[in-house]
Structure formats: C-alpha cells, structure tokens
Amino acid sequence: MKKTLLVAGAMFSAAALLTACGSGTVGQTGSGGDSAKPAAGKKLALIPGVQAEPFYISMQCGAEAEAKKAGYELTTQAPQKFDAAMQTQLVNALGSNPPSALLIAPTDAQAMLAPIQQVKTRGAKIIEVDTALKDTSVAEASISSDNTEGGKLAAQTLAKLVGDKPGSVLVLDTIAGTSTTNARAKGFTDELANHPNLKSAGVQFTQNEPDQAASKVTAALASTPDLVGIFATNLNTGEGAATGLRNAGKVGAVNLIGFDASPSEVEGLKKGEYQGLIAQDPAAIGQQGVQQAIAALEGKPVTRTLTAQLHSITKDTLDANSQYFYKQKC
Template identity: 55%
Template sequence: MRRATGLLALGAAALLLAGCGTGQIGESGGGTDPNNKNLAMITGMRGEPFYVSMECAAKEAAAAQGYQINVQAPEKFEQAEQSQILGGVISSKPGAVIIAPTDDKALAAPLKQAKSNGIKVVEVDTALQDRSIAVSSLSSDNYEGGKLAAQTLVRLLDGKTGSVLALNTKAGTSTTDARAKGFEDEIKKHPGLTLLPTQYTKNEPATAAQIVSSTLAATPDLVGVFGTNLNTGEGAGTALANAGKSGEVQLVGFDASPKQVDDLRNGRVQALIAQDPAQIGQKGVDRAIAAIKGEQVERETKTKMISITKDDMEQKKQFFYKSQC
C-alpha cells in the first residue's frame, strides 16, 4: 500500500520535506458549497502507523483552519470495506473527501458518485488510474522510492552476488506496484544480482513470512529481500530471524513504523525507506479546503523519501512514524 518514492543524497532531510509538483493545476469544479466546513478522510487501513501519522497531521491542519474532519479506515487494506465506508461518507455530504484508494480501479465508481454529489476528491498515498475524478493527488514518489531501495540494497551487499526477492502486496495497489517496478528497474543494472519473480503477500505479514521461508529453501543464494510496505517488511524480517538469516540476507523495508524501527535497531532489518505521511496528510487537507473554496490546486505532488540504516537512525529519527496522535 503505500507506502512511496533520483534520491542519491540519502542523508539529506530536506529531501523528505520538500514536495515535487508536476506543475499541473487541478480543476476546482462546481457544485460544492464554499462554506462547507466538513471534511472526511478515509485512510487505507486502521491503526497502521503510516496512516496514523497522516491522520494526526490532517486533524491538526483541519483544526488550525476551522474545519471539522471525520477520519475512518477499513480494518484491512480491502476495497469492499473501504467502499462501504465511502458510501456513508457520501451520504453525509462533506465538502471534500481525502482518501487513500485501496484499489486503483474499483474505487473509481463510488468516487465518481462523490464528485457528482459536489464532493471534492483528494487522493493521498494511493491514486486511481482514472485521473478525471480527483482534484489533487499527493503521494510519495514511489517509483523513485523503489529505486532508492535497490540502491540501498546494493550498497549493503558491497559487491556480494546472488538472488534478490521483491515482496509486493496486492496487484492493483498503485503505490506498491510503483515501488516494485522502481526496484526491478534498478536491480537490473547490476548483473551480479538475479531478480526473482515478484511475490504477492495480500498485505499479510504471515503470508510474507511464508513466502520468504519457502524462497530460502528453494534459493540457497538468496542475498537480499525488499518489502514494499510495512506488513511485507515485518513478515520478511520474521522469516529471516526464524531461519537464522538476519543480516546474512539483507532486508530493506519500506516505512518506519515503531516495529520496523525496533527491527532496524536489533538487526532484523538492515535499512528502511521512510516516507513523510505527515506532510501528505497536512497538504491533503490544504488542497481539499482550497478546492472547496473554488481555488485552483496543484493536480499532482510527489514527496521524496530517505534511506535509514542502523548507523544513521538516531540522526534521522524525525522520520519515524507514530502509533497514536
């Protein structure tokens, strides 16, 4: 899910804080009451630290501008439950809905309905394939994040050769698909490394652990694993630890949840690619309010990311995610 995103200056904190706009301007549209002070946010999964960090920042941004925001999330990263939540949100008629779509196609129909009801749609973290619905999209540069993960893994391997595995969540999740593609394209530049077919975990840590365990048994020269989001990274770390392979097989995870930070500290994972969910949440609220008021907003913004290893984690702790507001 998420989680997103040329990033060669790994230690520059400004990379994470600065957004890179495309220069496109989204339509403000019509039919929305400019005095509507109610916002809705639907994140991708309840309790996931990435989304908790986004939610906390969104609540602060809304309150600072005199707006109410109702935040909801499905129990799992599932399209059906998120669609159900969205149906209730539409009936409550907020001025805007800020959403991390759990499927880049299936959520198009209900979000079209929201738009037709005069509700501005702002995408955060993930996005629909249909670009005609949302007025603005904000996410990490997930393709570049995948490339950064590959560059970090190559640096950690320090010339070691062998097979490398990428773990994705679900096909059709825009963020993790882009991360996997960026990782694949970068790894192909290194002939000493063999990229195995990408495996899908259904966003379940247990499934990720099973895949890594079976890959270890079938691929004795496995030297690296990339988990494209929090759950895949945690599952991979568990499998490697159980097999006594932590540190022998280099693991690069995505996101910086409290559990992943602990895993980095104790050596179960060797690097994390951190996003800036707080910036995405804050800017998502700003874009939503601007759209409600009829102002033009930037159509797409990509935020950059940073690589964190055990050696520099204390210097970069500002990028660790929250488990509660």
C-alpha cells in the same frame, strides 16, 4: 475472509467515532472535545487505507492538525483491512450527505473508481492521499511519495549494503492493483538491472498479510540458496519477512530492506532484523491533502500532483533521521 466478517468489519469501522489521536488508531475521528457543528462547507472526511498502521496514523495526525488550524472539521474512518470491499462500504456510508471534500487513499486503483465517483457526483471534492485511481479525472489533487523512486532508492540501498557479493533478490509486494506498492516493486526491479551482481528472484504478492510474507520468505530460502536480499514494499510485508528470516535463523545473513519507518520497523533496524528502511513523510501528505482540499473548496489554485520526500535509513543513520519515524499516536 468470510463475507459476514467483511461486512461486519466495515460497518464497525463506519460507526467508530472516538477521540482521534488520544488513542492513535486510524479510523477513529477526532472532535477535539468541541461539540459545535462546523460551518457549512467546512466538513472534511479522510478514509485511509487501513486502521491502526503507523503510516496512516501519522497521516491522520498531519491532516487533523492542518484542518484545525484552518477552521475545518476532519473526521476519519478506515477499513479494518486494506481491502476494496471494506473501503467501499465506508465510502458508500457517506450517503446523500457527503463531506465538502473527501481525502482518500484508494485501496484499488480500479475497483474504488465507482464509489469515489459517486461521492464526487454528490458535490464533494476528491483528494487522493498516498494511493491513486488510474482514472486521473476524478481527483482535484493527488499527494503521495514518488513510489517508483522509492523502489529505486531501496535497490540502491541494498546494492550498497551487499557490495560486490553476487546473489538473488526477492521482492515482496502486497496486492496486485495497489498503485503505491506496485510502483515501488517496479522501481526496485528496474534499478536492480543496473547492478549486475544482483539478479531478480521475482515479485511475489502477500495480500498485505504478514503471515503470507513470512511463508513466501520461507519458500524462497529453500528454493533460492543464493538469496542475498529481500525488498518488502510496505509495513506488513516487512514484518512478515522479518518473521520468516527469524524463524529460519537467517537474520542478518539476508539483507532486508523495508518500506516505511513504523515503530516496529525502526526497532527491527536497531536489532539488525532490517538492514535498511525507506521512510516516507505521511504527516506531510495528510497536511498537504487538507491544504489542497481547502484550496479547491475556496476557489483557490490547486496543484494536481504533489510529491512528498523519501529518505533511506540504515543503522548508521538512525539518529540523523529520527524526525521521519512514524507515530502510533498524535
């Protein structure tokens, strides 16, 4: 992307302060209609990975509800893309008056270290939600799904769907350095080795862009005639993979396992575009993130690492797992 667009997008994200879950757009902050300023030490900030994704909307909803219940104010801003430079702009915009605690989903496990460390130096407690820094000394707590186990669960789900049929399996990851999706890809690849009828067709990165995921699928279908499965490590890669299969007339012929349970993915599962989804519980991640932030601020015990549950959903189990579908608004 062009640098001018990147900077402008980040500045726009930093300035957008609209009613939160009325629009359901991540990156917009909720005031609940109350113009009173919060008490000193009760200002929380959430910077998720990207705007407008149902996963982060669900996380924001859970965080806002928990903050309100505890008498804290939570404001949310998010980059327009899952991009370390854009997220850095938002972190730096906190300036010399940082929140009491910052809940953040680092978009890069290394590149986000310096800007987050600066906020911590100014006195803010740091809570990682969904993704994490490689440096474990920065955050008070880290709340996420066990993404390695999520990848393993995806491989097990695919293996059950494929049965004894032999073939190759492609993994579509997002960006090198993204802790969550990289762990999912590794967990999947490791588990795939336990199913001798399935062989890896490799891991390819999509830069979190659906059009790139679609192109990777198109290329894989041409180069790998025995392709029987695709694992997409997040929403964008899944939607792009579904598009690639649809364009090639291979929907249903190649099993697509997606990660997350956004409205579009759930609808895709109903239509047969996906054969399985691995759902997280982002609302619980947001809720627990706020709980740990408040505990850190109030001098109460903090749990350094918390793990949210994961759920394998197929077309046959949709109704039984509807509580795990992600939201587009609160």
